[in-house]
Amino acid sequence: MIRQRILYSLFLTLLAAALTLGGCASDPGVHGGFTDEGPPDRPNNPGTPASTTEEPVPDPTGPGATAPAGTTIEFITPRSVNVQQDTRAELAVRLVQGDAPVPDVNIDFRIPDDQIPAAAGSSLANARARTDADGRAAVELRTGTLAAQFQVRVSVPSNADVEPVTFVVRVADKDSSDYIIQALYDGPRQLETVHLFLYFDRPRLCSTIRGSYPNDPGDGETAWYSPELTGIRNNDIPAHPHTIELDEEPMQFVVAYGTINGRAVTYGCADGLPIDNIVGQEIQVDVPMIDLYPIVSGTYSVDTVLSIYDALPGNIRTVLDLIFGFFEDPAGALVGIIESIAGSQIPGSVRPLVIGLVNDLLREVLPSGYTNFADAALEVRDIFQNLELGGEIEITREPDVNGLLPGPNTVVFDAIYITFQGDRFDEDLSLLGYRPIEGDFTGSIQLGGRGLGFDHALQIDPFDMTFRYGQILVYVIERIILPEFFGVEGFEAFIREFIDCQEIAQSCGGLSNTCLQICNSAISALADTIRDQFLALEADTTNTFILQTPDEQPCPLIDNNDNFQIDAMGRRTPTSARCQWRGQFRWSAQSGANEEMPGNFYGTLRRR
Numbered sequence: 001m002i003r004q005r006i007l008y009s010l011f012l013t014l015l016a017a018a019l020t021l022g023g024c025a026s027d028p029g030v031h032g033g034f035t036d037e038g039p040p041d042r043p044n045n046p047g048t049p050a051s052t053t054e055e056p057v058p059d060p061t062g063p064g065a066t067a068p069a070g071t072t073i074e075f076i077t078p079r080s081v082n083v084q085q086d087t088r089a090e091l092a093v094r095l096v097q098g099d100a101p102v103p104d105v106n107i108d109f110r111i112p113d114d115q116i117p118a119a120a121g122s123s124l125a126n127a128r129a130r131t132d133a134d135g136r137a138a139v140e141l142r143t144g145t146l147a148a149q150f151q152v153r154v155s156v157p158s159n160a161d162v163e164p165v166t167f168v169v170r171v172a173d174k175d176s177s178d179y180i181i182q183a184l185y186d187g188p189r190q191l192e193t194v195h196l197f198l199y200f201d202r203p204r205l206c207s208t209i210r211g212s213y214p215n216d217p218g219d220g221e222t223a224w225y226s227p228e229l230t231g232i233r234n235n236d237i238p239a240h241p242h243t244i245e246l247d248e249e250p251m252q253f254v255v256a257y258g259t260i261n262g263r264a265v266t267y268g269c270a271d272g273l274p275i276d277n278i279v280g281q282e283i284q285v286d287v288p289m290i291d292l293y294p295i296v297s298g299t300y301s302v303d304t305v306l307s308i309y310d311a312l313p314g315n316i317r318t319v320l321d322l323i324f325g326f327f328e329d330p331a332g333a334l335v336g337i338i339e340s341i342a343g344s345q346i347p348g349s350v351r352p353l354v355i356g357l358v359n360d361l362l363r364e365v366l367p368s369g370y371t372n373f374a375d376a377a378l379e380v381r382d383i384f385q386n387l388e389l390g391g392e393i394e395i396t397r398e399p400d401v402n403g404l405l406p407g408p409n410t411v412v413f414d415a416i417y418i419t420f421q422g423d424r425f426d427e428d429l430s431l432l433g434y435r436p437i438e439g440d441f442t443g444s445i446q447l448g449g450r451g452l453g454f455d456h457a458l459q460i461d462p463f464d465m466t467f468r469y470g471q472i473l474v475y476v477i478e479r480i481i482l483p484e485f486f487g488v489e490g491f492e493a494f495i496r497e498f499i500d501c502q503e504i505a506q507s508c509g510g511l512s513n514t515c516l517q518i519c520n521s522a523i524s525a526l527a528d529t530i531r532d533q534f535l536a537l538e539a540d541t542t543n544t545f546i547l548q549t550p551d552e553q554p555c556p557l558i559d560n561n562d563n564f565q566i567d568a569m570g571r572r573t574p575t576s577a578r579c580q581w582r583g584q585f586r587w588s589a590q591s592g593a594n595e596e597m598p599g600n601f602y603g604t605l606r607r608r
Contacts, residue, residue, distance in 0.1 A: 065105050066105070073094070077093070082169075091139055093154055094134065101131070153165075168238050178241045181239065183289055185266055189258070190235065191232050191259065196254060197255040294559060295565040295566065299392050306598075307385055308385075412436050418476065441547075545584075545585055567605050568604050
């Protein structure tokens with residue numbers, strides 16, 4: 001009988017204990033195993049929750065509505081929750097589908113099992129809440145008597161496709177002050193890590209700090225504390241609390257860098273922080289970050305290819321075609337020019353003789369494989385379809401905080417590279433007595449990102465150039481075409497190569513002296529006229545020749561050494577890796593619409 005009473009009493013005791021310990025643990029994952037009852041000194045024991053006489057809030061009954069597809073959870077309470085010991089705080093979220101609230105859906109709030117030890121007695125008053133008409137759901141957080149840092153996971157049980165979110169909770173020590181450091185970034189890059197640098201030495205102003213990387217904000221000072229925040233998703237950067245004990249110096253300023261693949265791409269600084277801390281008080285420190293731009297200033301050697309011929313306005317192409325036509329039928333063209341200069345027609349009996357002499361001579365001097373000058377004309381056209389120029393691009397200053405290049409920056413083309421008949425001609429225009437092609441530009445550094453194929457790119461705004469294309473035509477014809485075909489340089493030498501004025505004079509009988517004088521004058525005048533007409537062709541800075549990089553295709557910038565300093569603009573090969581020009585050309589400011597002129601370029605850093 002005594003044994004039965006003992007067993008019965010033990011059974012009642014165990015049953016009462018089980019009911020007491022299990023009464024507020026509706027979810028096995030929620031740390032809710034503490035009661036509000038106990039000895040008066042219980043709240044001061046390690047791991048105890050806040051003192052309260054209130055009962056736990058019951059879970060909503062019933063399954064609630066099912067969250068529709070496309071539903072997301074938004075934070076109402078900031079993701080980083082910083083609270084004091086032995087207090088209460090609300091954790092609130094909103095359930096939305098697009099911009100519309102989703103009501104009457106159960107939301108689970110849970111301290112994950114592996115976070116319960118870190119919670120050190122802090123708990124949730126409830127494991128579940130239901131969204132109201134505004135899509136809002138909230139539970140109460142009850143902190144214990146110990147400092148702690150842990151997570152609270154929020155999910156939608158009715159739809160596993162809804163991405164859960166996580167609160168990061170920090171319970172501060174009562175005998176200290178906390179700086180709650182929040183790095184902020186809303187730019188296009190997807191940050192992976194944020195590195196903070198805290199300085200306690202002396203007051204500083206952010207305007208005196210260099211926004212460079214790595215790590216040293218200037219004057220050789222070393223950060224007193226430099227935590228690294230990792231695991232960032234969708235640029236949701238967790239707040240970082242830093243506790244200041246009573247015997248420590250208050251923080252003076254903080255620097256933040258955001259990184260991708262270990263490279264800093266954003267920068268922020270906050271100064272003017274409070275230096276008189278109140279025990280137990282939180283000090284919120286926001287550090288807005290801006291995008292960092294690489295060092296781009298310097299002089300770049302540039303190789304450019306421009307498709308000039310197709311872009312030339314019609315009347316310029318007509319001039320070219322007349323020259324090519326002269327190549328195709330030089331005898332007929334020459335006779336017409338001589339007649340024009342002389343102001344009279346060559347006698348009919350002489351005219352066929354002149355044409356015949358020229359044509360016979362051409363057949364003798366043309367190189368093997370050429371039957372007429374039409375072949376030469378085609379090769380000349382090919383040169384102007386892909387005219388290769390050399391020069392430099394100089395960027396004089398670094399971009400500002402918005403990536404703008406204020407200038408003046410310059411583009412200069414002072415060399416010409418031509419391949420003709422298998423030979424390569426590289427010429428410095430200044431050594432030929434020609435002036436360079438040049439212009440000033442402004443622009444900006446564009447930010448890259450995933451799917452764009454570059455980290456940074458150069459956008460060159462439309463700018464005018466003085467383009468002396470006539471001198472290029474003269475160079476190609478006098479220095480390349482004529483020597484290649486006839487072994488002579490210059491229009492006059494070329495004409496005299498196949499026109500013998502003495503022979504023409506003899507055919508004139510009694511008018512031989514007159515014919516000789518007219519012939520010599522005609523050849524000199526013809527050569528000068530052709531040269532002068534070409535040299536007079538020039539697109540000046542009255543919006544007749546305009547270059548820029550395409551708006552939709554800025555020039556990728558290359559950092560070969562991974563040191564945040566640009567080494568190249570595009571790449572030489574393949575052609576698709578070169579930067580693109582968008583050229584526009586017209587004869588004069590009054591000539592109407594511009595002709596499109598495509599081109600490409602690449603550049604390598606020459607000096608910085």
